[in-house]
Amino acid sequence: MYHPSRKTSRMVKFSSQAKYISSISVLPDDLLLVIFQVVADDIYGVDEQLRLDCVALASVCRGWRSLVLSTSRFWMRLHMMTKFGALSREHLERNVMRSANALVDVVIYVAKPPDPWGQTGWSLVFDGAKTCLQVLRECSHRWRSLKIINEKDNHSGLFDFVLSELGLPHAPVLNEVEIICHSSGWITSLQESFQFLSTTYTPSLKMLKWEGCDSNILPGHFDASSLTHLSLNFLRQFSHTPASNSLVTFRNFLSCARNLVSLEVHRRVFLVEHAKTDGEVDPVILPALRTLSVIMGTEKPAYLSSILETIATPNLHHLAVHGDSLAWEEDGLIDFSSPAFFLGQDETPKFPSVCKLTMKNMLQSIHGPGKNMRSIFTAFPNVTEVVLDHDVREIADHLVMESYDEKAPPLWPCLQHLIIEMPPMTKFHYLPQLYEWLRLRRGCGLSLPAVVIRYGLQRAGVKEDARDLIVMRKIVNDATGYRASDTRKVVKQLGKLGALVDLRVESWTE
Known part of the structure; x- marks a missing residue:
């Protein structure tokens, strides 16, 4: 049965609590900025959508607009999408101006064009991308990070175009570079290496991530001495030039990366058939390396053994190995007691300083577990x-x-x-x-x-x-x-x- 007194008591309780509820409009600017920053960080989280719009906050009222537009940290992320109707030089120029002299994070999303794509639309997108890239190049001295994402199965040539149009801008404070080419088997083949990565132009580069790119993107004489974090994930399925010994290229790349703290090696960084060595080459010493992650797809165990033989890590803290044992034949199962993996010739651990071990999909197969499993435990005594x-x-x-x-x-x-x-x-x-x-x-x-x-x-x-x-x-x-x-x-x-x-x-x- 309904009792009016209950409704009255609830109203009295609410009115007694209302005095503790304040309008957001009375909050001081410093506190508002903290709230706005949380909202902005959430907006920036989805790279594919590239919703820069702090404009939504600036459209609430005149006070908020003035506060948002005058705060440079809300405009430190410059997004560009190569999509018809999404390219605007004026939009980028406004955001560059609003960021003042702050360091900026640049995200370029190379979208897949509509199908069919007429010649007019083609010209508009390429011309628009060229003018927007020019705006970004002009403020390259303030770049803090650069992320280029190629949409999955995008073979329009826009990805190559963006890399070539970036040219060699001067980016003295650039700290992080990510180049991600999403792929389901096909890749965007580059005609030449990404010459943008040069110590002359990017002396402060610390973090480098390549994913799904043709291995030709790797400059032949790239100086990796400044890098502390490196992630490599190449695809080299189609090439019009004879393949060189890609393991030697990988080794030479690491030989100058003595400051690496974290190294991720994904699939196809080098070809397994190139992994054959005479065993007389000394490994590359990475004294600062603390984390080594080897993530394989259908590569044979020889891929893992080649990586572990190529480098020496006296201070390694975390070793992570991901495999696909279902793809290995019975005679190809990992023998964990082999000197190629975790134990040396004298049965001493190759990684005695490892405290954290991650192993996924390394033991199971249709033929049973890997050989000499006890070596997994004896190889990591301090884990x-x-x-x-x-x-x-x-x-x-x-x-x-x-x-x-x-x-x-x-x-x-x-x-x-x-x-x-x-x-x-x-x-x-x-x-x-x-x-x-x-x-x-x-x-x-x-x-x-x-x-x-x-x-x-x-x-x-x-x-x-x-x-x-x-x-x-x-x-x-x-x-x-x-x-x-x-x-x-x-x-x-x-x-x-x-x-x-x-x-x-x-x-x-x-």
Whole structure:
């Protein structure tokens, strides 16, 4: 039954609280700027849409407009999209003027043209791109970062055109360069290397990322001595010139990169058939390298061994290896005890300083796990954090079997964190082995690692910030289709051991 008194009491309560609610218009400018910055950062997050518009904030009222237009940091990101109707020299010039003398981040998105594309539209887009690039070149002395993105399956020639039209501008404070050519198999082949990357013009370059480009983009005499972060992901499927020894090119490139702190080597940086050496060449020493990531596609294990033989990293902290063992033949499975990988000729670890190890899709194949798995543990004696995926099943089995051997030294004695990233629809078959290993580990007097199990879910409505473990376990069970009671029992047992079990549902990607 409806009671008017209840409505009255709610109105009285609201009116008593209203005095604590202030209009945003009375906030001081400094606080407004903080709020605007958060909104602007969110707007800038989607490169493909390139929504620069702080204009939306400037259109609310006269006071906001004056505040936004007079604050240069809102105009430090200069976006350009090579799309019919989206190119405007005047728009770029206004934003360059509003950025005043601040350092700017340049993003150029090379959009795929409509089909069919008439000659008139072709000319307008190319002419518009040329004039806009001229505006960007004129302020190149203030470039802080440069990002060029080629839309997926865009073979219009615009990508090559943009790179050539950038020319050799003087960018003395340029710190970061990313060139991303999204591809599903076909690539944009460059006629010549990207000569823009020269120490004469970019002396402050620290971070360099190439993804999906033809390997010809790499300048032959590029000086990488200033780089601290490098990510290489080439595609070289089509070439009209005879291929040189690409491993030698890769080696020469790294030979002057002695200040590298982070190195990512993706697929096809060099051809496997070029990886054959006589074994007499000394590796390139990278003394500052702390993180090495090798992400392979369908490349054979020889690709990984060539990378590990090419460089020496005495201070490496994090080693990450991603493979595709389903593509390897039975006689091509990785022998982890081979000197080509993690152990030297004298069985000593090649990476004794590694504290964090990430291994994904390296053990499973239609023929079974890799050879001499125990070498994975003995090669990294000081590891404290390990990140695995579904291969943890093979790891857990091996850990349990080794733990029963009282004469064998404990494996991973310093381990503090075990993170397991499972793909959708994965069963929980490995949890009993994981529990048994932790039980045996505690029985040996070793500390128990914190266990974090993350599942990538393909379900709508799953919140990333879910906190209730009971709800999360139910979501995971529903998503995997595995409702057996022993799943909950095992997780409960892990907790009884004193181990920190964080069964966390997260959206994560490779």
